[in-house]
Amino acid sequence: MRKTLRRWGLAAMTCGFAVVLMTAAPGTGLAASAAPAPAVLATDFHGIVALSNCSGSVVKTPTAALTDPALVLTNGHCIESGFPRPGQVITNQASSRTFSLLSKNGQSRLGTLRAKKVIYATMTGTDVTIYQLTTTYAQIQQTYGIAPLELSASHPSAGVHIDVVSGYWRAMYSCNIDGFAYELHESDWVWKDSIRYTSPCHVIGGTSGSPVVETTTGKVVGVNNTTNEDGEQCTLDNPCEVDAAGGVTIHQGIGYAEETYGIPACLKAGSEIDLNQPGCTLAR
Template sequence: MKKPLGAVLFALVMAGAGAAPAVAAPVSTEDTATPAVKAVDFAGTVSLSNCSGSVVRFPNSADSDPALVMTNGHCLETGFPEPGEVITGQSSSRTFGLLNSSGSKVATLRANQVVYSTMTDTDVTLYRLTTTYAAIKSSYGISPLTVQNTHPTAGTAITVVSGYWKRTYACNIDGFVYRLKEGDWTWKDSVRYTSACQTIGGTSGSPVIDNATGKVVAVNNTGNEDGQRCTENNPCEVDENGQVTVRQGINYAEETYQIPACFAAGNKLDLNASGCVLPKP
């Protein structure tokens, strides 16, 4: 995992990223699907105490719905969910720094519930906020990011937007991994980036945005740091025949297109809804 930043990892990351700009330059037209597309920025992303995330809505969400924040399962404040564990309806008072387009913090948002969290099949946590999309828009002029409800496509130009580092990473979707195994956890149909996206600790939970549509297609979560095989911080790819491939220096994300089907009117979680395939408690 691109682990939540502890003291040791923080020191290592700072040593390795000392020359990184506080805010990345705007994405050039070479990084976008068409020259007419507006460059991806930080609006709607959030910083957590140890990770990145974003305020998200689904295609059928209403402006009056309680807003949601999406990050990784391994960014959950109560610790990593165990393999097979699914957490729903857990009380939370976690806070998030809401960023504007330039990456400046404009507000502190607060959760009242962990709506859904797991590291089984995927690596995601969804928080419910104490405010609505409409209230956020009215107060700060910031709209949520929309989660795409169709499977992403190989070759798509994407940007990983880290609210923690206020930094972006531009590359393409290289392909999809049948099973991505890291330590005790296994994720299904993961996104593999091309090598240009060299994400680091603290980018966990960053939205992966399709440059052409501006929609979220995945949530950034891990990378193989040392070339080890299937260990923590060194995920391995496992194909349908069980063959294992290790790609040192390559980073990954978990798809999010399957999430909208599990939410009903009012942004209410319904794991029994038609088409919902997220793991159940």
């Protein structure tokens, strides 16, 4: 889990150019009577930001007001204060971090957004940092014409088509959700119910924190966070899957993301965190 510009497993970049990987949407099958495949929306870079070492996105819950302070979602291991320890949860930590807001086509930088605080960060059970900004959703839309991405409040499904959108690289990776890891272990950290990609999403360093967008809805279902680089078992940069019986599986070259559907239940009016709200399952 290097938070350096070399690493991928949990952070920044490994090479000096952007790579865009795309795959076709799932086929409709050969039978004439087969149900048509769901429509695939055209994902763009609206709401996408670049951090100094990672990627991220401006996100909102379905019930948030446009007058609420905007939120930026990235990985827990991308926080500027260093990797949270196993079991550590950070809430309401002051921050003045800046984020480069990208244009819809991803080719230009529209402006700079600034954090007011980290409302939540952890690498326990999941790998997320949520920043509260000094500007509201409405102000961002009025100034830049950019709307936030919406967080899905539903568990994602295996087989759905997804785009992983990297603000750091201004690149997009397209594939499907292959399945879910009961537990994903990397060094001393353990994440629950992680999303496993199919191989076309060959994510690299710098894509950490990228939103995982379900293309049938346009909603965020996960946050990109690691890949098994070298085929090692449960080591730094080489996560392994551990099933309910303790069995260990590794998938060299395969990337993972952490689900985000549980986040909305932990947020309240004003873009504040409340870990004691009914239905909130984030680590406390």
